[in-house]
Amino acid sequence: MLDKKATRLAPPPRHPTGNVESGLGRMRKIVGNEHVVTTEEEITRRSRCTIPWTRRCAAVVYPGSTEEVQGIVRIAAESGLRLWPFSQGKNWGYGTTLASHDGAVILLLSRMNRILEVNEELAYAVVEPGVTYRQLSQYLRDGKIKLWPDSTDGPPEGSVVGNALDRGLGPTPYADHFRNACGMEIVLPDGSLIYTGGYPPSVSRTWNVHKWGVGPYLEGLFTQSNFGIVTRMGIWLMPEPEAYRSFTFELRDEQYFPAVIDALRRLALDGVIDCAVHMLNDVCMLTILSQYPREGSSGETCLSEGMLAALRRRYMIPPWSFAAALYGTSAQIRVNRRLIRRALGPFLRVVDFAADQIDAHI
Numbered sequence: 001m002l003d004k005k006a007t008r009l010a011p012p013p014r015h016p017t018g019n020v021e022s023g024l025g026r027m028r029k030i031v032g033n034e035h036v037v038t039t040e041e042e043i044t045r046r047s048r049c050t051i052p053w054t055r056r057c058a059a060v061v062y063p064g065s066t067e068e069v070q071g072i073v074r075i076a077a078e079s080g081l082r083l084w085p086f087s088q089g090k091n092w093g094y095g096t097t098l099a100s101h102d103g104a105v106i107l108l109l110s111r112m113n114r115i116l117e118v119n120e121e122l123a124y125a126v127v128e129p130g131v132t133y134r135q136l137s138q139y140l141r142d143g144k145i146k147l148w149p150d151s152t153d154g155p156p157e158g159s160v161v162g163n164a165l166d167r168g169l170g171p172t173p174y175a176d177h178f179r180n181a182c183g184m185e186i187v188l189p190d191g192s193l194i195y196t197g198g199y200p201p202s203v204s205r206t207w208n209v210h211k212w213g214v215g216p217y218l219e220g221l222f223t224q225s226n227f228g229i230v231t232r233m234g235i236w237l238m239p240e241p242e243a244y245r246s247f248t249f250e251l252r253d254e255q256y257f258p259a260v261i262d263a264l265r266r267l268a269l270d271g272v273i274d275c276a277v278h279m280l281n282d283v284c285m286l287t288i289l290s291q292y293p294r295e296g297s298s299g300e301t302c303l304s305e306g307m308l309a310a311l312r313r314r315y316m317i318p319p320w321s322f323a324a325a326l327y328g329t330s331a332q333i334r335v336n337r338r339l340i341r342r343a344l345g346p347f348l349r350v351v352d353f354a355a356d357q358i359d360a361h362i
Contacts, residue, residue: 020058020103023079027061027105030071035062035111046089046106049098057084057099057106064111066185066193066231072107073229074191081105085229087129087162092154094166109159112231117208120145124182124208126234129161136160140237147237150174161233165223173327174238175276178223183207185232186222194218197234208234243333246325247340249348250318256347257320263343264322272336272343277324282308285317 028036037060047056058081063069076083084099085107097106113130118139125136125147134156136149150170152163164177174180183197197204197213204213211217221227251260267273283303293307303311312319326333326340 019079020081020105023075023081024059024061024105026075026079027072030075031061031063031068035064036060037062046097046108047099049096050092051098055099055104056102057097058103060097060106060108062108062111066112066187069107069109069112069187069229069231070191070193073187073189076105077189077191083107085109087159087165088132088157090132090155091152091158091163091166091168094163094168107229109229109231115139116232118143118145118147118237119208120147122209123147123237123239124234125149125237126183126208126232127160128232129159129230131160132157133160133163146240148172148174148240149235149237150177150180152177160235161230164233164235165230167223169276171276171278171323171325172238173274174236177235178219180236181219181233182209182211182236183234184219184222184230186228186230188228194228196222238327241327241329243330244325244327245333245337246323247337248321248323249344251320251322251348252318253347254319260320260322260344260347263347267340267343270339272339273324273326275325275327277322280321280323282312282317282319285321286311286315289315289317 024036024038038058042060043057046060047054061072063072073083075081082099082101082104084097084104086097087109089097089108089110097108099106109129111130112128113132113135114128115125115131115136116128117124117126119125127136133149133151137151137156139145140147140149149160150172152158152168152170154163160177164181167176167178169175170177184195186194186196188194195207196217196219197207197211211219222230251257264273264277268277290311292303293311300307326336328336
């Protein structure tokens with residue numbers, strides 16, 4: 001998944017180039033010369049994406065604190081600069097560091113990579129936007145903290161905050177990353193600072209455990225939006241279960257697809273499966289295993305049914321693949337495993353339960 005923007009500020013009107021140089025000069029006084037980069041190499045690197053076009057940025061700025069972000073936002077507003085913030089730029093699938101307009105200033109929050117708090121008893125962490133999934137996972141391992149972060153389909157260098165703000169998904173019962181975010185520190189477009197979840201952490205001890213606080217719920221405004229830059233966020237973590245079993249199955253006869261979906265829905269509503277179920281069709285699997293077979297395609301730009309069937313045979317993949325996991329006590333997993341086999345067995349060729357993999361999963 002392509003990395004998450006902490007959130008994008010609304011673009012101001014275009015201004016002369018002189019304002020860009022003046023604004024960047026003022027930003028250098030805040031973050032230091034070395035953290036405002038305008039080299040050709042860096043501009044080129046941050047002006048491209050996995051999509052086949054570019055938007056050439058004017059500079060890349062690396063703030064190191066909330067206060068520096070506030071100062072940069074104020075300068076951008078006063079100078080009329082387009083500001084385009086990103087957490088890490090590596091949650092593949094949601095966007096890299098490509099702005100929507102030429103001449104934007106990329107605000108990369110990777111230096112803001114502190115894990116500010118981990119509360120094992122209440123199962124949450126408070127992190128800055130530069131904290132990656134790898135970093136958080138390693139921190140928990142090193143501290144022998146019996147909590148799990150959820151993960152993504154992207155690289156471990158993706159931002160925890162960024163993925164949640166783009167409403168990313170993962171594999172565990174904590175798969176909905178935004179739903180499990182609680183308490184944010186946000187820089188608004190005028191440089192002012194607000195907190196969600198009630199009150200600032202110095203006042204409210206429930207900032208990262210109780211979403212609603214007092215008054216309107218605001219956090220949703222700052223997902224996939226340009227209303228502010230999230231500089232700190234609480235994220236709920238999953239207590240390490242006694243046991244964990246992954247399972248996969250393949251659907252080779254597509255006429256049973258509706259019945260499988262209904263069975264999965266019932267299992268989810270009954271609480272037998274409480275995590276995200278990943279469903280991949282043959283085309284999605286082929287994009288992982290191969291590239292479009294231009295040789296022998298007779299100039300066709302779309303896979304025909306015949307070509308698709310041939311590729312399935314070649315790579316031994318079914319029309320549909322499913323994956324999920326069970327978490328809990330060993331007794332719970334034994335019971336739920338039987339219920340899953342009973343519900344899905346009539347339709348599926350393979351139901352495979354892997355052995356306990358707690359260490360590998362983390």
